Every structure is written in structure tokens, then in C-alpha cells.
Amino acid sequence: MQKQWITLLTVLALLCALQLGTARAEGEPTRLTLYEGPKTMTSSADATVCVNGYELFVYDAMVNHEHIWNANTQPSTTPMTYFDFSGTAVVEVRMPGLDKPVESAEVLPLSRGIVPEVREGTVRFTVTEPGAYTVVFNGSVNKALHLFANPPEENVPDPDDPNVYWIGPGEWVMDAISLKDGQTLYLSGGAVLHSIVSVAGASDVRICGRGIIDGSDYPAWNQPGSTARVPIDLNHAKNVSVEGIILINSNCWNFNSYSSRNVTVDNVKIISGRQNGDGFTFQSCTDHVVTNCFARTWDDSLVIKNYSGSTKGITFRNIQIWTDLAQSMEIGYETDKGLTLDPEISQVLFEDITVLYNFHKPVISIHNSDDAFVHDITYRNITVEHAFMQGDNGINKELIEMTLQNSSWSTVRDEFGSIDGVLIDGLTVLSTADGRVPASRFAGQSEEHRITNVTLRNVTILGQPVTTLKEMKLSVNDYCEGITIE
């Protein structure tokens, strides 16, 4: 009897210890910051989203399901919302905007391993890590929900600092904001700013917050009477950081940096569905690091070009991409638009990139369409969840494409450059539109202008390791050398 008591008490003690241990492991209670939407706006009619029982304000962001260029395209919208948290967030989603009740759902990126519960039209799942989450309903990308679960804000600037422009919650409009040396623009969560932000020739500038820059009140840039209004535009800037904000509904490019250096971008989210809605696009820049970002775009998502001088030292790390049009990771086409001496693009790293969807052109592309020397380019740990490249009039539907050929974007037409030293280490394709391995293509120009020393390593497509060029369906013309797959 005494032994039984001892056993029972031991079990009880273990249960208590286990529970207390769990409580300690879970640490502090979940801390959740929610942002009311502006009183001038109404939450999306397409979706209701709650976190731990608290309802979020949901925005309608322009996206575009037309996976081919159309100068007069008409975008649709998809729901988007955000919050800050640490701990555990139970997310519940209902989708009254769909034409039928939600019967199934998928939470992307798949690598998170989140299996949502769907019950009576409500999707429920739990997140414990900050990041971007996309919910796809009923096997269709229509009205996919983009949910940005931010970490708690840190280093919030002092609103009383004379060098800080502080924009609080609410809906705001002004033509443009031009930031000078040493200035900070803080855009609070809950803010929707209809404007553009320019950093031209300035240094030591910070743009931060959780708010939204919204370009919806301007027609697409190519429409009569309109002009391009780039939400974040760096021009000959240096020592700039941009953190935490959301860009939606831009009427052209989204995050532009031209001839700038020492720029860091963290936790910036882009959703665009209008003409030339490129995501992060850098021309002739040096030392840029982009981390923990999201880009759903109706044109190239991550772009590097040369407009005036060379590019060197660009890192994209831990980025989620959804490319409705054009390429996901594009170097080119313009590699010497400024007709400079000995242009180069070098030391570029794409690392831990997840392509949720790519619908149009290649996922990985180097189109050296002018005369630059493109070298030391690395792609590491690239996951393509849906490689659905439909191409453009029968071309540009490759998984990887590298070319030394003129294009309609070429400035230099009688000279060519070269591509040397490219490493693709870790490329996983989870699904394709037809269930087959997509083709890839490398095309040099001549004996003098070649593609050399490209290594593919740790490639897995549709669950199968790919170890030969044939398995990779990689076509290589006569002007390529040192193309290997391991």
C-alpha cells in the first residue's frame, strides 16, 4: 500500500513538474499588439481574421492574376492584415468573399509545417514564430490571405526628436516626403500613408514602423496623365535602413535603390498588382542587405541592374516571394544602361529564399543583355513551392535561365559581356504545373563572351535528387564551359 502511495505521489509530482516546466518553457504570456484601421476606411469584406480571439483590421491589396504583360491590365484585390506578437498566436480566418465556403486551406510557406484545421468555413491554425504567412483556400490562389506576423517593435524612435517625422495611426495624404541627412520617418502601425518617400543624396536615414504606404489613389504610371510614384525611392543615398513597413498598391516599382550604398532592409512587405510593379529593385548599388522580407509582385520580385556604374555586394536573405509576372530573382536585363567603363555585377547572394508561387518567367535568371561582367553570384537554399512558369509566347518558361543576348532592354547592342562563377547550392522544387521537371537554359554569345563555371549542387525537383544536366533538362549552347551539377 505504501508503495502504491509513493508511486501515486511520484506520478502526481511528475505531472505537476511537467506542467510547470511547460509553463516555464512557454515563458511569458503571449503579447499581442493590434492596430485599428483608419476610421476613414472599412475592413475588407472578403475576410475576417482573429488572433487569439481579437479581430484584426483587414486591408484589400491589389494583386494581379493575369500572368502575361498587359499595359492596361486591371488588378483585383486580396486580403492582407498584420499584427505584432511574441508567444503563441491562434489565427482564425473566415472568407465571406469567396464564392463558396472554405472547405480546405493551406498555409504557406510549407516549410513551416502548419496544418490548418478547417471547420464550418473557419480556418484555424497556430503560429509561434514571426514571419509572413499566406493562406490559400480551396486549392485556389484567389483571395489568398497574406498575414504579416511581426515581432514586437524595437528601437522605436523618439517622437520628440527634431530629426524624427512621426506619423501616427490614421489615414494620411501628402504629395511626397523627402528625407535629408540624419532624418527618421516613423510610420506607426495603423497608419495608411498615401505618399512617396524619397531619399536623394542623403545619408544616415531611417524609415521604420509597422504602417502602410498605399499608392491606390494614383492611376498606374503608364496611364494617360499619370506618372511613376515609387513608394520608397533611394537615389545616391548611403547608410539607410528601412524596417517593418508595408507597401501596397504602388502604381509602379515598389522599393527602388539607385546608385546607393550601405542600405539595410528588414521585415518590409510588398504586395503589388499594377504595371511594372517590381519588388526590391536595385541599380548600380553596393552593400545592400535585405532580410526577412516578403514580395508579391506583378513584375520581377528581386531585381539587380546596372544603370550607372557597377553593382557589388547585394544580399537577399530569408525572403518570401510570390511572382505573378516576370522573374522571381532577376539579374538584368539592363547590365550597362549607363554605358560606363568596365561594368560589373558581382558578389550577389540569394539565400534562404522561398518562392511561394512563380507563374510566368524563370525563377532564377541572369539576363546579361548589355556588356557587363557578371560574376560571383550565389543562390543558396532556394525553395520553389509552386514553379508554374507558363512563359511568354512560348519562351521564358525555364526554371533557370542565363543568357548573353540582346533584348528590347539592351543599351549596348554591338558588344557583349560574360557570366562567370555562379553557384546554386540547394535548390528544391516542390511542385510544377504539369508535374514534370521544368527546363533550364544557358546561352552564351560567342567564344569571347561565354558563360563559365556554373555549379549546381543539392538540387531536388519533385522529390527526386537531380545529378545530371539531362535530369535537370538544362540546355547549354556552345558558348558555355564548366557547367556542372553535383
Place this chain on the structure above:
Amino acid sequence: MKLLLCLAAVLALLLTAAPAEEGYPETVVTVVRAPEQTQAERPACFPDPSEHFVPLPETENLALSRPVIAGMHNDVYVAKNATDGKTDTYWESKGFPAEITIVLDGSRTVSAVAVCLNPSAIWEPRTQEIAVLVSADGESFTEAAAAAKYDFNAETGNRVCIPFAPVEAGWVKLVFTLNTSSRTGGAQAAEICIY
């Protein structure tokens, strides 16, 4: 024994359920409230700069919608943009010197010319050198204001006003010989106004 087992089970259940409420984890929530607004407003940290704008004459703009004559332009920035009444469109010449002539509606007394750029703050400060000439017949021009450098700055509306002695004219020509902007090699004018 059974009683003790039941107690243990209840205790374990209570401990498990303790942090949760309605199936949610214990949560400390902060809600950032939005201000009362009926329309989008200009952020208070950016005061309206228009009170510092260069004043323009309140008389009729004789150049509005009038035809213009100019040389080659850059890209889509055609000369007629300079008299279309909108500062979000502009004329940009291809190089220097750049001439642009506004054809007035008959002979008029003119005494000032305003050159306006887009007032947006994203237009960096720049200096343009401009001379103003007038003509009664469209062929023979005389100088109304000698070439001089004018500063354009968004803080003052990105516009300048060039006054001169009143004169009768049917044609007004502006000759640009400099633009310090780093983004173009030509003259720029979103609106040319004649008073």
C-alpha cells in the same frame, strides 16, 4: 486510491487549462487606436509649405493652353506640357541651349514670366539659367529679362517669377542655358505662366 487518482487527474487538467481562455493562450493585448477622422489628412509633422511659396501675379495667365514652339525634347516630356495648366506634367529639352516660345492670343501687355516645376518635395533643389525675350511678329525678338540664374526649391514651391518692364508682345521666348539637376541634361518647366 481511486480518490487520489481522481484528484491527480483533476489537478493535471486544471494546470493544463489554466493559461487558456476559450481555447486561446493567455494573452496580454495592446490595441493601438486610430484617431477620429472623416477624411485623409496631411500629417501634422509636415506643415503645409504653401505659405512659403513664391507668390505669382493674380492676373490672368496669358500662356495657359496657348501653343508653344520648341526644339527636341527628352522622352515623353513634350513642349505643350509647359502650358497645359498642370504641374505634374513637364517639358524637358534635349540639351542646351533650349528655347521655348509661347504664342499668345494676339498682342498683349506682358510684365512677368513664372517658371514652375512640380512642387513635389521629391524634386531636388536645382538652378536654371533663363533669359526672357519678346516679339511682336514671332521673328524678331528683343530681350525683356537678361539671362540670370534662378533657384528652384520645393520649400518655395519649386517656382520662380521673373518680372520685367511692361511690353507689348505676341510671342514670348524663354532661353534656358543651365540646369543643375543631376537627373537631366536639359531644361525643365512644368508650367510657364505669362502675366
